[in-house]
Amino acid sequence: MVQDRIRQLEEEIADLKARWPAHSVRPSMLQQLEELEEALEKAKQVKAESA
Numbered sequence: 851m852v853q854d855r856i857r858q859l860e861e862e863i864a865d866l867k868a869r870w871p872a873h874s875v876r877p878s879m880l881q882q883l884e885e886l887e888e889a890l891e892k893a894k895q896v897k898a899e900s901a
Contacts, residue, residue, distance in 0.1 A: 852897045859890040 863886050866879065 852893055852900065856890065856893045856897065859886055859893060862886050863890065 863883065866883055866886065870879065
């Protein structure tokens, strides 16, 4: 279950980065990336603790 969440978050991050403009990144995109990366780190910590 945690592994599925990790995979989902990684896909969302990859999708966001694929839409990332070369210049003038919108603040909302930066915020979304930060939130996704934080959620990914938390999911990885949960996985490590349950191992």
